[in-house]
Amino acid sequence: MVASGGLGAVMGSKNLKAIVVEGGGPVPIHPDRVSDFKAAVLRWREEACATGLGKTVHEKGTLGLFKPYHDKGWVPVKNLTTNQLPDEALNQLDWSYMRNELYEKVPKACHACTFQHCHTVRVKEGHYKGIVGEEPEYEILAGFGPNWGIHDPGAITMLNNLNDNLGMDAKEVSFLISMLMEGVEKGEINKENLDGIDLTWGNIEAVEQILRKISKRDGIGDVLAGGVMRTARDLGGEMDDMAVYVKQGNAPHIHDPRTRWGTLFTQVISNTASQEGMDMTSRANPELGFTEPTSEPDAYLAEVQAKTGPKRQFEECLVFCYFQACSLKHTVYTMNVLTGGAFTVQECLTVGERVINLLRIYNVREGLVMDDDCYSHRLGERPKDGPGKGKSMNPTFDRVRAAYYQSMGWDEKGVPIPETLERLGLGFIIDDAIIQK
Numbered sequence: 001m002v003a004s005g006g007l008g009a010v011m012g013s014k015n016l017k018a019i020v021v022e023g024g025g026p027v028p029i030h031p032d033r034v035s036d037f038k039a040a041v042l043r044w045r046e047e048a049c050a051t052g053l054g055k056t057v058h059e060k061g062t063l064g065l066f067k068p069y070h071d072k073g074w075v076p077v078k079n080l081t082t083n084q085l086p087d088e089a090l091n092q093l094d095w096s097y098m099r100n101e102l103y104e105k106v107p108k109a110c111h112a113c114t115f116q117h118c119h120t121v122r123v124k125e126g127h128y129k130g131i132v133g134e135e136p137e138y139e140i141l142a143g144f145g146p147n148w149g150i151h152d153p154g155a156i157t158m159l160n161n162l163n164d165n166l167g168m169d170a171k172e173v174s175f176l177i178s179m180l181m182e183g184v185e186k187g188e189i190n191k192e193n194l195d196g197i198d199l200t201w202g203n204i205e206a207v208e209q210i211l212r213k214i215s216k217r218d219g220i221g222d223v224l225a226g227g228v229m230r231t232a233r234d235l236g237g238e239m240d241d242m243a244v245y246v247k248q249g250n251a252p253h254i255h256d257p258r259t260r261w262g263t264l265f266t267q268v269i270s271n272t273a274s275q276e277g278m279d280m281t282s283r284a285n286p287e288l289g290f291t292e293p294t295s296e297p298d299a300y301l302a303e304v305q306a307k308t309g310p311k312r313q314f315e316e317c318l319v320f321c322y323f324q325a326c327s328l329k330h331t332v333y334t335m336n337v338l339t340g341g342a343f344t345v346q347e348c349l350t351v352g353e354r355v356i357n358l359l360r361i362y363n364v365r366e367g368l369v370m371d372d373d374c375y376s377h378r379l380g381e382r383p384k385d386g387p388g389k390g391k392s393m394n395p396t397f398d399r400v401r402a403a404y405y406q407s408m409g410w411d412e413k414g415v416p417i418p419e420t421l422e423r424l425g426l427g428f429i430i431d432d433a434i435i436q437k
């Protein structure tokens with residue numbers, strides 16, 4: 001929960017492992033709207049089960065995203081040196097095989113969730129038979145699997161649980177270790193740089209050793225604990241060209257996002273080091289006025305991010321699971337019957353816009369500049385294969401970023417202008433923006 005954005009580091013520096021909040025009271029429903037609320041919840045569930053993401057996660061877990069994402073060229077393989085896998089690997093990493101044959105499983109869902117997509121599993125066959133732990137999510141399956149040249153789902157399950165127990169961010173270790181493996185393959189580094197560990201593609205035992213070293217800052221682990229970008233710069237040579245990160249050293253979500261424009265762009269311009277808006281590379285959102293997917297990185301992508309960011313940030317304020325999102329109209333209706341409120345959809349989008357601008361001004365005050373809305377060399381490279389072969393965001397990125405700033409009511413450096421802040425009721429922070437200029 002606190003890995004990205006630096007909060008995990010702050011907590012770690014204070015030896016704070018977790019914050020647990022417990023409550024025993026009921027969540028009150030507005031007394032005049034109880035039956036409306038119950039009907040709204042049922043409709044919410046129907047809508048959520050019918051979205052592409054909801055249907056997949058409900059029926060197959062996020063494991064079910066693996067094959068369709070692979071077919072779109074979005075699965076990271078060997079540090080983005082490719083995004084294609086042989087059929088044999090696809091069969092091993094297939095959700096149906098894993099859920100129905102590899103695992104014995106019991107649901108372990110979040111409180112009161114009817115989707116129940118999370119499971120505790122026991123591996124029934126193979127070298128890792130007997131391992132008990134959490135079923136990997138899609139990003140772990142990809143990031144601890146093909147991104148490291150590993151196709152054994154039992155091994156991925158073991159490594160996922162090891163990493164969880166060590167308390168480390170999966171995104172950062174995925175792209176850190178894949179970068180080191182590529183560096184070894186290309187002769188940029190060798191065993192001597194890694195305390196004698198033979199970190200070649202697919203070497204599961206070597207990954208285990210490296211994870212433990214990072215968590216204890218033991219030997220080379222002290223360097224690697226700096227994450228992808230800092231490690232690349234410490235090791236020098238061509239390593240920075242292999243590093244996968246956005247902004248000033250934040251590993252992105254575990255995809256090959258080079259042609260998944262929305263996923264890449266929303267993390268590049270993000271103020272939270274995660275996905276601030278929505279990816280619509282292969283889908284539309286008529287509710288927000290977008291009838292076409294963002295099939296190219298052009299001004300349309302900027303407009304989509306400027307509209308989907310407020311939607312997503314408003315939804316984040318309601319603290320519900322993103323896998324179970326329904327239409328914005330019904331989300332607002334449900335909130336109103338629960339609370340007895342009378343918010344309009346536009347007012348709710350303004351709440352989301354206010355969140356983004358508040359975060360932006362905070363970051364600007366702390367030193368964020370336009371050049372921090374950026375991505376690493378590797379993320380701008382053109383895929384050598386897959387459906388996105390030969391495409392890159394590089395040629396249009398500056399224009400898209402400028403168009404996004406303009407759509408948000410920000411100046412050419414990405415700083416919210418006073419009129420925007422006044423419109424959002426944030427006039428009290430204008431001074432913070434002016435100080436930065």
Ligand code: SF4
Nearest residue numbers: 109110113115117321
């Ligand atoms: S709340 Fe979301 S993350 Fe949790 S089990 Fe349900 S669908 Fe999965």
